[in-house]
Amino acid sequence: MTYAKPIPAITPEMRPFYDAAKRHELRVQRCTSCGTHRFPARAICSECLCTEAEWVAVSGRGEIFSFNVMHQVYHPGFAAEVPYAVVIVKLAEGAKMVSNLVGGAPHDIRIGMPVRVVFEDISDEVTLPKFAPA
Amino acid sequence: MPLASRTAIAGLGITPQGKVYDHNHIGFASEAVRLALADAGLTRGDLDGLLVNPGLTWGDMGMASFQLQQAMGLRNLRLSASMNSGGATAGTMIQYAAQSIANGLCSTVACVFSDAPLKPPKPKGDPGSGSGSGAAYAFGRGLDAAYGQFGVNAMYAMAARRHMHLYGTTNHHLGAIAVASRQWANRNPAAQFHDTPMTLEEYHRSRWVVEPFHLFDCCLVSNGGLAVIVTSAERARDLRRPPVYVRGMGQGHPGGDPAETLTSGAPLAKESAFAMAGIGLADIDVVELYDCYTFTVLVTLEDYGFCAKGEGGPFVADGRIGPGGSLPVNTGGGQLSSFYMWGMTPVSEAVIQLRGDGGARQVPGATTALVSGNGGILSTHSTLVLSNQEQ
Numbered sequence: 001m002t003y004a005k006p007i008p009a010i011t012p013e014m015r016p017f018y019d020a021a022k023r024h025e026l027r028v029q030r031c032t033s034c035g036t037h038r039f040p041a042r043a044i045c046s047e048c049l050c051t052e053a054e055w056v057a058v059s060g061r062g063e064i065f066s067f068n069v070m071h072q073v074y075h076p077g078f079a080a081e082v083p084y085a086v087v088i089v090k091l092a093e094g095a096k097m098v099s100n101l102v103g104g105a106p107h108d109i110r111i112g113m114p115v116r117v118v119f120e121d122i123s124d125e126v127t128l129p130k131f132a133p134a
Numbered sequence: 135m136p137l138a139s140r141t142a143i144a145g146l147g148i149t150p151q152g153k154v155y156d157h158n159h160i161g162f163a164s165e166a167v168r169l170a171l172a173d174a175g176l177t178r179g180d181l182d183g184l185l186v187n188p189g190l191t192w193g194d195m196g197m198a199s200f201q202l203q204q205a206m207g208l209r210n211l212r213l214s215a216s217m218n219s220g221g222a223t224a225g226t227m228i229q230y231a232a233q234s235i236a237n238g239l240c241s242t243v244a245c246v247f248s249d250a251p252l253k254p255p256k257p258k259g260d261p262g263s264g265s266g267s268g269a270a271y272a273f274g275r276g277l278d279a280a281y282g283q284f285g286v287n288a289m290y291a292m293a294a295r296r297h298m299h300l301y302g303t304t305n306h307h308l309g310a311i312a313v314a315s316r317q318w319a320n321r322n323p324a325a326q327f328h329d330t331p332m333t334l335e336e337y338h339r340s341r342w343v344v345e346p347f348h349l350f351d352c353c354l355v356s357n358g359g360l361a362v363i364v365t366s367a368e369r370a371r372d373l374r375r376p377p378v379y380v381r382g383m384g385q386g387h388p389g390g391d392p393a394e395t396l397t398s399g400a401p402l403a404k405e406s407a408f409a410m411a412g413i414g415l416a417d418i419d420v421v422e423l424y425d426c427y428t429f430t431v432l433v434t435l436e437d438y439g440f441c442a443k444g445e446g447g448p449f450v451a452d453g454r455i456g457p458g459g460s461l462p463v464n465t466g467g468g469q470l471s472s473f474y475m476w477g478m479t480p481v482s483e484a485v486i487q488l489r490g491d492g493g494a495r496q497v498p499g500a501t502t503a504l505v506s507g508n509g510g511i512l513s514t515h516s517t518l519v520l521s522n523q524e525q
């Protein structure tokens with residue numbers, strides 16, 4: 001079956017993230033000056049204004065910062081899944097990511113719940129990091 | 135030179151609101167300015183300033199104030215800008231107008247918002263009518279869309295969920311705000327929900343949009359335009375309607391991720407606004423808060439200090455902010471139940487109350503109003519203290 005959900009366009013600044021995800025590795029940006037991790041890609045560190053950053057592998061561990069449960073269909077690719085949850089994961093390294101939790105019903109999700117990254121290959125080019133209960 | 139009460143709102147123009155389709159965004163804006171001028175007893179030749187907060191349908195082209203100037207045949211303006219600080223913009227437009235007038239750059243400024251995101255109903259038999267839909271607000275970008283995160287509702291829901299987690303806030307609490315707004319709207323003939331009462335049970339039965347938000351936790355989407363005329367206090371006293379003085383003003387934009395602190399820019403904005411106005415919370419008679427969601431009202435009440443952080447839920451639960459309650463909040467029904475003109479909705483209701491024009495919803499003897507604007511996810515904030523008394 002063809003993948004029906006939106007497939008993100010790979011932008012030049014996010015290319016290292018997608019290349020790593022393809023290898024099932026989670027990378028985020030880290031400021032080379034102050035070490036702050038950030039996601040998604042930004043040109044400048046909002047903590048120290050340094051413009052130098054590197055893409056570094058992170059533990060893939062974190063916790064649920066918040067979540068919602070989507071009941072409306074905004075894209076036909078999600079029609080079969082409503083209601084489904086979207087989560088914000090706060091990585092152990094500090095950066096936050098919007099994602100999905102795999103395994104478990106939306107109403108079992110709790111803020112503070114420990115999670116670990118898993119990977120879903122959605123096209124030849126794109127792999128999405130998602131999270132599972134740790 | 136002190137800014138307090140140097141300027142006043144002298145005119146108010148509100149077009150028909152909601153599912154109205156007789157104008158596009160520029161038409162609604164022009165009509166709102168025309169109505170506001172007539173209300174003040176002024177003509178377009180009296181205007182020398184124009185500030186426009188372009189709604190979604192203005193697009194990203196920019197120069198909205200120039201487009202509106204041309205549409206209305208306005209000549210020789212001394213102040214013109216399109217402004218966007220999200221839902222805080224109504225307040226920030228009035229602040230920049232007041233400062234420009236007080237400093238002699240110009241004398242009379244129209245501040246206007248308009249939008250026309252709703253499309254007329256399709257022929258019957260087509261269930262896909264867009265007439266009541268908030269589709270324009272359902273944007274999803276890049277990775278967010280890949281995970282199914284679409285629109286502002288979904289982002290705001292994340293912050294609300296954290297408030298529930300940290301402080302025990304419930305949908306009963308949010309529902310109490312929705313019900314209070316509806317009760318006010320039922321007393322406001324101009325409200326989209328004037329004829330539709332709602333109980334707490336009906337709130338709970340309304341469909342989920344995105345948990346923890348029911349349909350009635352989310353504001354309306356409206357077509358229409360709304361303008362106010364700001365001029366010097368001195369001039370306002372000679373005009374058709376009683377002046378509504380701009381006694382205090384402030385802004386607060388916290389930065390960072392407000393979902394961490396669950397605190398808006400209200401504490402910062404309040405500091406300068408209340409100091410300028412020389413007032414405290416006890417001097418406020420009516421509270422007109424930016425209510426894109428019930429949750430925004432709850433947080434804003436906390437942030438102005440009406441109750442402690444985290445106690446907004448119990449604070450609103452007993453009908454305190456509804457008709458007959460001790461703290462009248464969003465007395466026209468707000469954006470939840472009246473109409474959604476971004477922050478111009480609370481501004482307009484404050485003017486109506488301070489003129490004593492509130493009819494069945496009038497708060498007796500109201501002299502001072504607190505007006506908030508809030509944009510993004512608790513990201514930008516404006517405060518106005520408006521009063522029918524100079525001091």
